[in-house]
Amino acid sequence: MQKHATVIALTGKGGVGKTSLSAAIVRQLTEQFPEARVLAIDADPAIGLSVALGVVVTETLDDIRRRVAEDVTEKLHDTQDILAEAKFRLFQAMEEQNGFAFLAIGRPEAAGCYCAVNTYLRQVISMLADEFDYVVIDGEAGIEQINRRVMEKVTHLLCVSDQSRKGLQIVETIRKVADELVLYDEIGLVINRAPLPDRITEDVCGGIPIAAVIGQDDAMTENDIAGRSIFELPPDTPILLGARRALENLHII
Numbered sequence: 001m002q003k004h005a006t007v008i009a010l011t012g013k014g015g016v017g018k019t020s021l022s023a024a025i026v027r028q029l030t031e032q033f034p035e036a037r038v039l040a041i042d043a044d045p046a047i048g049l050s051v052a053l054g055v056v057v058t059e060t061l062d063d064i065r066r067r068v069a070e071d072v073t074e075k076l077h078d079t080q081d082i083l084a085e086a087k088f089r090l091f092q093a094m095e096e097q098n099g100f101a102f103l104a105i106g107r108p109e110a111a112g113c114y115c116a117v118n119t120y121l122r123q124v125i126s127m128l129a130d131e132f133d134y135v136v137i138d139g140e141a142g143i144e145q146i147n148r149r150v151m152e153k154v155t156h157l158l159c160v161s162d163q164s165r166k167g168l169q170i171v172e173t174i175r176k177v178a179d180e181l182v183l184y185d186e187i188g189l190v191i192n193r194a195p196l197p198d199r200i201t202e203d204v205c206g207g208i209p210i211a212a213v214i215g216q217d218d219a220m221t222e223n224d225i226a227g228r229s230i231f232e233l234p235p236d237t238p239i240l241l242g243a244r245r246a247l248e249n250l251h252i253i
């Protein structure tokens with residue numbers, strides 16, 4: 001029987017380090033398991049993971065959705081053909097670059113409505129779960145994609161927060177909703193850029209087990225200024241060590 005993928009999603013308030021940590025996790029997985037099939041998904045319409053990973057995006061999920069929809073009205077009629085076409089385009093779009101495949105949700109043009117592409121993403125996650133060993137999803141900030149069940153098939157939910165009460169409250173809310181709507185096996189909390197790590201205890205975090213605490217990472221800041229990818233960071237920097245610790249605590253490595 002084929003093994004179902006480990007699907008890791010990163011969620012939390014805006015600006016707390018979800019994208020950076022997603023990229024760090026992708027790097028750790030590709031280094032730890034060079035033979036494994038790894039897929040990184042940028043599920044944030046604001047886009048960022050491609051830059052963090054240093055990959056070039058040619059076609060997004062939203063592009064594919066629109067092109068297949070056009071074909072459906074013009075030449076494709078049979079449901080099986082439509083599915084086959086969507087799958088074919090998807091695999092073309094996910095061409096592997098640095099030892100992992102990459103897919104971006106894209107930026108739907110219809111102002112304000114991400115419903116269609118989010119529904120598509122949910123189906124894509126289900127469909128791809130058997131084609132990959134590890135799927136890493138950099139989620140949109142906030143609770144929307146959890147609410148819309150986009151993250152339903154996630155096996156490992158990684159909540160990211162700064163040390164602020166607000167960030168931790170958002171994570172607590174996410175967990176409550178995820179308990180109903182996500183079929184996760186493991187959940188963990190990463191507190192990123194923590195200025196006062198000594199003050200962090202399990203009870204401030206809504207009962208979510210702490211997977212890692214990461215301090216300010218100056219090498220990351222340098223990388224950011226220069227626009228370099230996560231693969232250009234030295235291996236012993238706080239964000240990479242934190243990603244590794246989180247993966248260990250979630251029993252992935």
Ligand SMILES: Nc1ncnc2c1ncn2[C@@H]1O[C@H](COP(=O)(O)OP(=O)(O)OP(=O)(O)O)[C@@H](O)[C@H]1O
Nearest residue numbers: 014015016017018019020141193215216217220224
């Ligand atoms: N531990 C760290 N040390 C230094 N800089 C960091 C650290 N973690 C993240 N950053 C920087 O903080 C900024 C925000 O991080 P990032 O983009 O990963 O957050 P995000 O949660 O994905 O934000 P958004 O909600 O906007 O998508 C980036 O410039 C990133 O390089």
Ligand SMILES: [Mg+2]
Nearest residue numbers: 018019044048
């Ligand atoms: Mg981000």
